[in-house]
Each structure stands twice: as C-alpha cells, then as structure tokens.
Amino acid sequence: MSGFDWPALMRAGLRGLGLRPDQFWHLTPAEFLMMLGEGGMDAPMGRSRLEELSQAFPDKRAPENMESKP
Numbered sequence: 001m002s003g004f005d006w007p008a009l010m011r012a013g014l015r016g017l018g019l020r021p022d023q024f025w026h027l028t029p030a031e032f033l034m035m036l037g038e039g040g041m042d043a044p045m046g047r048s049r050l051e052e053l054s055q056a057f058p059d060k061r062a063p064e065n066m067e068s069k070p
Helices: 005-018 021-026 029-035 047-056
Strands: none
Touching: 005 021
C-alpha cells in the first residue's frame, strides 16, 4: 500500500479543482497541495510591505538631459 488515498486525491483534483486527468497527473505534490490551499506557504506580499520596499529601494530616475527612446 502506498499510503496515499488516491480516490480522494483524484476527487479533489478532478472534481474539486476541475482539472483534466492529464493536468492532475502532471502536477508535482507541491503544486497540488498549493492548489488545494495546503502546504504552509507564506502569504503573498501585501500593499504595506510593497510600500516599505519602495521607500527603501526607490527607482532611480534618468538624468534630465537624457531622452528616453522608444
């Protein structure tokens, strides 16, 4: 026995997530867990953190005498 509840995993992927069989079988376990909302991944960066980083590392402006060329 492999230790996986394959029928439950397939139901979650095919019915729950709406994956096609080929999509289900091509996922890595990490990708599948991420799609299910599992895996303990960090939350995405929020607006406040982005603003902190923007202030800490501002974009540099081009010198006034240089023209931008398309």
